[in-house]
Amino acid sequence: MGTAAIIVAAGRGVRLGGPVPKQYQTLGGEMVLTRTLRAALACSELDAVLVAIHPDAPPLYAEAVAPLTDSRLLPPVHGGAERSDTVRLALEALEPRAPQVVLVHDAARPFAGPELYATLAAHARAGESAIAAEPVTDALWREADGHADSPAPRAGLWRAQTPQAFPFAALLAAHRVSLGAGGPPALDDAEVFRRAGGRVRLIPGPPENFKITTAADLARAERLIKAEEGRMNDIRTGHGFDVHRFCPGDRVTLCGVAVPHERGLEGHSDADVGLHALADALYGAIGEGDIGQHFPPSDPQWKGAESHVFLSHAGQRVAARGGRIANLDVTLLCERPKIGLHAAAMKARIGAILGLPEDRISIKATTMERMGFIGREEGMGALATATVALPAAGEAAP
Ligand code: MG
Numbered sequence: 323m324g325t326a327a328i329i330v331a332a333g334r335g336v337r338l339g340g341p342v343p344k345q346y347q348t349l350g351g352e353m354v355l356t357r358t359l360r361a362a363l364a365c366s367e368l369d370a371v372l373v374a375i376h377p378d379a380p381p382l383y384a385e386a387v388a389p390l391t392d393s394r395l396l397p398p399v400h401g402g403a404e405r406s407d408t409v410r411l412a413l414e415a416l417e418p419r420a421p422q423v424v425l426v427h428d429a430a431r432p433f434a435g436p437e438l439y440a441t442l443a444a445h446a447r448a449g450e451s452a453i454a455a456e457p458v459t460d461a462l463w464r465e466a467d468g469h470a471d472s473p474a475p476r477a478g479l480w481r482a483q484t485p486q487a488f489p490f491a492a493l494l495a496a497h498r499v500s501l502g503a504g505g506p507p508a509l510d511d512a513e514v515f516r517r518a519g520g521r522v523r524l525i526p527g528p529p530e531n532f533k534i535t536t537a538a539d540l541a542r543a544e545r546l547i548k549a550e551e552g553r554m555n556d557i558r559t560g561h562g563f564d565v566h567r568f569c570p571g572d573r574v575t576l577c578g579v580a581v582p583h584e585r586g587l588e589g590h591s592d593a594d595v596g597l598h599a600l601a602d603a604l605y606g607a608i609g610e611g612d613i614g615q616h617f618p619p620s621d622p623q624w625k626g627a628e629s630h631v632f633l634s635h636a637g638q639r640v641a642a643r644g645g646r647i648a649n650l651d652v653t654l655l656c657e658r659p660k661i662g663l664h665a666a667a668m669k670a671r672i673g674a675i676l677g678l679p680e681d682r683i684s685i686k687a688t689t690m691e692r693m694g695f696i697g698r699e700e701g702m703g704a705l706a707t708a709t710v711a712l713p714a715a716g717e718a719a720p
Contacts, residue, residue, distance in 0.1 A: 324422025524700025560606025
């Protein structure tokens with residue numbers, strides 16, 4: 323399957339001394355752009371996320387992405403004068419990666435969920451361009467002198483949203499043609515694509531996927547988030563435990579980090595006790611079994627597997643239940659190697675795998691005071707606890 327990239331257009335409205343543009347305003351304790359990117363990164367079908375920013379915005383952008391450690395987030399590019407210039411410049415920047423499909427999204431639409439991204443990407447993979455849009459249901463009036471003058475037919479009218487998804491090469495070609503053609507700037511990528519002769523399917527997007535443009539929109543977004551958080555009151559805790567035996571080798575993989583050691587760890591996968599205990603804690607919290615059930619050791623395809631696959635699957639199961647990880651706590655049990663030097667890298671790695679801020683992750687270690695099988699250095703172990711917030715029973719997350 324070819325790769326899918328997403329361009330998040332955050333290029334507008336930054337003026338030094340002017341009001342902070344909506345994509346950098348605070349919403350529910352973090353920047354709008356941070357929420358938008360977190361939602362995109364929650365979609366595992368997206369392989370690369372590129373933000374196009376205003377040349378004056380780097381300090382704001384740095385603040386927005388500080389809580390995000392996902393390696394799919396690329397360094398930002400600078401946008402242009404018009405939105406279509408911004409998107410074209412971002413497409414040119416992506417060209418060397420040659421993604422199969424590209425989605426374009428507004429930075430100020432933080433409520434597009436992973437399912438919407440996945441649905442649109444699937445259309446583009448099948449060769450069909452598609453945009454999220456909402457059918458118009460209100461009566462429409464043409465105004466004259468502040469009065470309703472004549473009704474306008476609403477049948478067949480849709481309001482365009484983003485994301486908008488296209489085969490990558492076709493959208494880049496359409497933008498290049500549009501650049502040479504002159505004429506008024508296109509309002510969105512669907513227009514650019516249609517001007518170049520393409521067809522664009524309309525996919526119903528949810529009403530929550532509105533664009534934050536005014537102060538009233540920001541207040542509506544705050545209310546949506548408060549309501550969402552109020553529903554997340556079904557708090558679950560899970561624990562996990564794992565051990566692996568030492569074997570000949572020169573490193574051990576612990577919490578996703580290769581740690582030099584005079585031996586390795588024996589196991590069907592990469593024998594990462596930390597990530598195994600953590601994945602089991604997450605499965606435990608949502609009552610969905612353990613790693614062995616989702617990735618049977620009898621299945622040869624998981625032999626030598628890197629354990630981030632297991633952890634990210636457990637994280638996706640939490641997300642699929644509409645849940646959120648509150649915190650993770652891992653204790654590694656070994657006499658050696660020393661863990662302290664590597665704990666920061668382990669937190670960063672787990673944060674990147676799950677898209678979770680590092681202040682919600684804890685890594686610590688203890689020796690066994692030379693007692694028992696761990697004390698004799700026959701192997702090592704790990705304990706983990708996970709706390710997860712799910713929507714209250716009977717209330718699905720929006
Ligand atoms: Mg294991």
